[in-house]
Amino acid sequence: MNLQTAALILSAVLHTVWGQSPVVSVRPRTAAVKLGETVSFHCRVTSGSQPVQLEWKRTNNQPLGDNVKLGPDGAVLTIANVRLSNQGGYRCIATNAQGKGMITTSLTIRQPPKVRVTPPGPLSVRAGESVTLECSVTGKPRPSISWTKQGSETSLVSTTTDATASLQVTVMSAEDAGIFVCRAQSKEGLAEGRVELRFGGGASTDGFPQASVTEKDLTAVEGQSITMHCHATGSPTPIISWSKLRAPLPWQHKVNGGILTLNNVGRQDSGQYICNATSALGFSEAYVQLEVDSPPYATTLMDETVAGPGDALRLQCLAHGTHPIRFRWMRVGGASMSPGAETTKDGLLKIAQLKVTDSGMYKCVATNHVGSSEALTKVTVRA
Numbered sequence: 073m074n075l076q077t078a079a080l081i082l083s084a085v086l087h088t089v090w091g092q093s094p095v096v097s098v099r100p101r102t103a104a105v106k107l108g109e110t111v112s113f114h115c116r117v118t119s120g121s122q123p124v125q126l127e128w129k130r131t132n133n134q135p136l137g138d139n140v141k142l143g144p145d146g147a148v149l150t151i152a153n154v155r156l157s158n159q160g161g162y163r164c165i166a167t168n169a170q171g172k173g174m175i176t177t178s179l180t181i182r183q184p185p186k187v188r189v190t191p192p193g194p195l196s197v198r199a200g201e202s203v204t205l206e207c208s209v210t211g212k213p214r215p216s217i218s219w220t221k222q223g224s225e226t227s228l229v230s231t232t233t234d235a236t237a238s239l240q241v242t243v244m245s246a247e248d249a250g251i252f253v254c255r256a257q258s259k260e261g262l263a264e265g266r267v268e269l270r271f272g273g274g275a276s277t278d279g280f281p282q283a284s285v286t287e288k289d290l291t292a293v294e295g296q297s298i299t300m301h302c303h304a305t306g307s308p309t310p311i312i313s314w315s316k317l318r319a320p321l322p323w324q325h326k327v328n329g330g331i332l333t334l335n336n337v338g339r340q341d342s343g344q345y346i347c348n349a350t351s352a353l354g355f356s357e358a359y360v361q362l363e364v365d366s367p368p369y370a371t372t373l374m375d376e377t378v379a380g381p382g383d384a385l386r387l388q389c390l391a392h393g394t395h396p397i398r399f400r401w402m403r404v405g406g407a408s409m410s411p412g413a414e415t416t417k418d419g420l421l422k423i424a425q426l427k428v429t430d431s432g433m434y435k436c437v438a439t440n441h442v443g444s445s446e447a448l449t450k451v452t453v454r455a
């Protein structure tokens with residue numbers, strides 16, 4: 073082996089040892105904090121050739137958020153006054169001439185448990201009748217859920233999923249009535265919800281099914297989830313089914329006894345929903361009217377208008393979304409609107425005689441009770 077070959081091998085060895093892409097570690101690997109708290113993640117380069125550039129990104133590619141600050145060398149990411157939108161993964165990315173190294177960490181937000189019990193009660197139940205009490209909980213970490221009867225510590229047998237517990241109570245006598253308590257507990261705290269069942273006397277003469285809904289009118293905003301609650305009495309216990317008037321149930325729906333859940337509702341899901349309680353004796357229907365509202369989405373008829381001085385200008389703004397929608401026209405960048413400008417209720421901007429100074433960007437803002445949206449259009453007045 074001559075000297076030149078030896079030098080080549082040595083440089084190759086040095087290259088693999090020193091010419092390394094960065095390796096990073098992060099501390100802590102996960103953090104769980106309460107809303108309003110402050111949390112920091114430290115990213116450290118454990119090996120790799122200098123210089124190394126550090127940067128942080130969200131794993132969902134969303135912007136970091138205005139309450140997220142980076143230290144001077146990019147190693148420390150601090151989130152002050154944590155809010156729900158900060159939850160998720162963060163990636164520390166180290167880059168040098170040889171390549172990239174990255175590591176992720178995640179932030180979860182701890183929330184004390186909250187409980188919602190439906191139907192809200194008090195409920196009057198006749199001998200032989202059953203009711204289903206539903207307890208839905210939220211919180212992080214997931215709280216444990218249990219039903220008890222006030223005055224007793226024994227947990228009652230209920231059907232539980234991770235966020236709900238349904239308790240079926242059959243009332244045979246006054247002793248079976250009382251106050252039922254749903255308890256949600258986690259490291260973050262304890263929450264309780266209660267519902268009173270009153271004994272409504274002897275069996276109803278016919279036990280005919282009777283359906284009733286907790287809320288007859290519901291309003292939701294596009295994209296939300298909505299839950300409808302139907303309660304049925306009768307003996308034998310009726311079976312509840314859900315349908316939609318003159319249409320199939322939305323694709324993203326779930327039925328759990330008397331509870332109908334619609335996820336990610338759209339405007340086409342508006343309408344009348346029917347709860348049908350059926351037993352051998354007959355059936356009873358109850359109705360829920362759902363109205364799904366959507367924020368406006370504004371567009372302008374044209375991206376750009378070129379006209380001469382003295383010409384008339386008509387700019388039309390259009391919007392879909394829940395009515396009523398109000399329109400406003402303004403100029404972008406603070407220039408004042410031509411004194412001769414006129415705006416109509418349906419989004420038309422009219423300028424009878426254009427001047428060169430009317431050139432610029434114009435903005436239409438469409439607003440309804442859910443939100444607002446903007447559309448831009450350019451006007452060029454050329455002599």
Ligand SMILES: *[C@@H]1O[C@H](CO)[C@@H](O)[C@H](O)[C@H]1NC(C)=O
Nearest residue numbers: 315346348349350354355357
């Ligand atoms: C309710 O159920 C009964 C019996 O099954 C049926 O005859 C009736 O058409 C149903 N009503 C609706 C709205 O589906």
